[in-house]
Amino acid sequence: MDSTYGRGWTCDRGFRLIGAQCLPVNVPAHGYLTDSGDSWACERGFVSRGASCVAVAIPLHGYLNAMGSGWTCERGYRRGGSQCVAFAVPANAHIDFAGDGWDCDRGFAKSEERCGPAPPWQSHE
Numbered sequence: 001m002d003s004t005y006g007r008g009w010t011c012d013r014g015f016r017l018i019g020a021q022c023l024p025v026n027v028p029a030h031g032y033l034t035d036s037g038d039s040w041a042c043e044r045g046f047v048s049r050g051a052s053c054v055a056v057a058i059p060l061h062g063y064l065n066a067m068g069s070g071w072t073c074e075r076g077y078r079r080g081g082s083q084c085v086a087f088a089v090p091a092n093a094h095i096d097f098a099g100d101g102w103d104c105d106r107g108f109a110k111s112e113e114r115c116g117p118a119p120p121w122q123s124h125e
Helices: none
Strands: 015-018 021-024 031-033 040-042 046-049 052-057 061-066 071-072 077-080 082-088 093-095 103-104 108-111 114-117
Touching: 040 046, 071 077, 103 108
Parallel strands: none
Antiparallel strands: 015 021, 031 040, 046 052, 061 071, 077 082, 093 103, 108 114
């Protein structure tokens, strides 16, 4: 490619400039060329480890996150190191919106690790 600036040429897609040479981009298994064409990224469900793409290890009760490069626990489970661990929901409570904790039901208030009757001045409107 002609250019009035720089070298006057660029490397073809699938090659990258190293020194004064265009060398091929070595795309590993489960990888693909990026839009620029001079580097690679891993497919969804895989992460880069050195020159390889390694599958994301998903524990029991976990699932691949939206980014595709990590995992999240199912509702009713919390991350505990590299595992998803179930948690207890006390009486008069329900799993919270995020799914990794709990909130007291209407008319009840959190007191330590349980839900007791809410004080009369506490509104739940």
